[in-house]
Amino acid sequence: MAKEIKNVEYGLEKIFEGAQDFLPLLGTDYVEFYVGNAKQVAHYYKTAFGYQSLAYAGLETGLKDRASYVVKQDKIRLVFTTALNSNSEVAEHVKKHGDGVKVIALWVDDATKAWEETTKRGAKSYLKPTLEKDEHGSVVKSGIYTYGETIHLFVERKNYNGEFLPGFEKWDSDYNPSPVGLKFIDHMVGNVGWGEMNTWVNWYEEVMGFVNFLSFDDKQIHTEYSALMSKVMSNGNGRIKFPINEPAKGKKRSQIEEYLDFYEGPGVQHLAVATDNIIETVSQLRARGVEFLSTPPQAYYDEIPKRLGDHFAMLKEPIVELQKLGILIDADEEGYLLQIFTKPVEDRPTLFYEIIQRMGAKGFGAGNFKALFESIEREQEKRGTL
Numbered sequence: 001m002a003k004e005i006k007n008v009e010y011g012l013e014k015i016f017e018g019a020q021d022f023l024p025l026l027g028t029d030y031v032e033f034y035v036g037n038a039k040q041v042a043h044y045y046k047t048a049f050g051y052q053s054l055a056y057a058g059l060e061t062g063l064k065d066r067a068s069y070v071v072k073q074d075k076i077r078l079v080f081t082t083a084l085n086s087n088s089e090v091a092e093h094v095k096k097h098g099d100g101v102k103v104i105a106l107w108v109d110d111a112t113k114a115w116e117e118t119t120k121r122g123a124k125s126y127l128k129p130t131l132e133k134d135e136h137g138s139v140v141k142s143g144i145y146t147y148g149e150t151i152h153l154f155v156e157r158k159n160y161n162g163e164f165l166p167g168f169e170k171w172d173s174d175y176n177p178s179p180v181g182l183k184f185i186d187h188m189v190g191n192v193g194w195g196e197m198n199t200w201v202n203w204y205e206e207v208m209g210f211v212n213f214l215s216f217d218d219k220q221i222h223t224e225y226s227a228l229m230s231k232v233m234s235n236g237n238g239r240i241k242f243p244i245n246e247p248a249k250g251k252k253r254s255q256i257e258e259y260l261d262f263y264e265g266p267g268v269q270h271l272a273v274a275t276d277n278i279i280e281t282v283s284q285l286r287a288r289g290v291e292f293l294s295t296p297p298q299a300y301y302d303e304i305p306k307r308l309g310d311h312f313a314m315l316k317e318p319i320v321e322l323q324k325l326g327i328l329i330d331a332d333e334e335g336y337l338l339q340i341f342t343k344p345v346e347d348r349p350t351l352f353y354e355i356i357q358r359m360g361a362k363g364f365g366a367g368n369f370k371a372l373f374e375s376i377e378r379e380q381e382k383r384g385t386l
C-alpha cells in the first residue's frame with residue numbers, strides 16, 4: 001500500500017508516493033446522471049438535498065435529443081440528463097441501468113494531454129479532445145471509458161467563465177430551497193463484478209496513475225450472511241478517491257451482487273458528500289424526506305467511548321444527538337469521522353449517498369461496516385433479495 005509523503009508538483013500537494021504525475025487532476029468537475037425524467041430528478045435534489053439551480057440545456061437551447069439540468073451546492077455540481085426520444089443513447093442507458101451515474105467528470109489543466117496519456121496506457125476512448133466555444137470562452141473536453149458503461153470526462157475550463165459549459169444557459173428558478181451544508185465530493189465508489197476488483201485496481205494504477213492506499217478483504221467486511229472486498233484508489237494529491245468493490249461469497253446474497261443484478265452491470269454505488277456539520281445537515285435532510293438506513297442498536301452507541309479510545313476526548317458532537325439522527329462514528333490513528341448512508345434514491349436498489357464529516361480521520365468507516373451491512377441486509381430482506 002502507498003506511503004504518504006509531502007511534496008509539491010504541478011502546483012499540487014503530492015501526498016502519495018508511487019502515484020504517477022502524468023495525469024494531474026485538480027478535482028471533481030461534475031457528475032452526470034442519465035435518468036428517466038430529469039426535470040423531476042432536479043426538483044428532488046433541490047427539495048430534498050438543498051441543491052441550487054445552475055444551468056439548463058434542452059429544446060430551448062437547440063438540443064434535439066436530450067435535456068440536462070445542472071444543480072450546485074458549494075463545490076458539488078450534478079447534471080441530470082434525460083432522453084427526448086427512444087433512439088437516444090440516454091434512453092438505452094436508462095432502459096438497461098435505470099437512473100444512474102454515466103459521467104464522472106474530472107477537472108484538469110490540459111484535457112488533450114489527459115486523453116493522450118490515458119489512451120496511450122490502454123484506456124478506451126469515449127471522446128477525442130474536443131473544443132467547445134460560446135460567448136463566455138472555450139472548454140476542451142475529452143473522455144475515456146472506465147468500469148461498465150461509466151465514463152471519465154476530462155474538462156479543461158481555464159479559458160471559460162460561463163455558468164457551466166458551452167451549450168448551457170443559466171437556469172434561473174423561482175424555487176430555491178436553502179442548501180443543507182453539502183460541501184464537496186469526498187469519494188465515489190464503484191461496484192464491479194466477481195473477480196474484477198484487481199483488474200480495475202490495476203487499470204487505475206496503470207491508466208490513471210492512481211495508488212491503492214487502503215484495502216479491505218472479505219474477512220474485514222462481512223456479516224453473518226454476506227461479504228464484499230474493497231480497495232481504495234487515490235490520485236496523487238488525494239483529491240480524487242475511488243474505492244472499488246466486488247462481491248464475495250457469503251451465506252446469502254452480497255449487497256454488491258444485488259446492485260450488479262439491478263444495475264445490470266458494474267457502476268457507481270455511492271457518492272460520499274462532505275459536510276462540516278453533520279448534525280445540522282442530517283437534521284435538514286431528514287426533515288426534507290431523505291430516507292436513511294436504520295439506526296444501529298443501543299449497544300453500538302454504548303461502545304463509542306471504547307471504540308474511539310484516545311479520540312473520545314476530541315468528540316464535539318453529543319452521542320445522544322448522533323444516535324437520534326442515526327449517525328455512525330469511527331476512528332483511525334489520525335482522528336474520527338461521522339457518517340450516515342441513505343437508502344437507494346431510485347426504485348432499483350442501486351445508487352445511494354453517504355454524508356460524511358471528517359474530524360482528522362482519513363479512513364472510510366471500516367469500524368462501521370458490520371453495523372452498516374446488517375442494516376442493509378434488513379432492507380434486502382424486505383426486498384426479498386438477500
Ligand code: FE2
Pocket residue numbers: 187189270272354364
Ligand atoms: Fe463511502
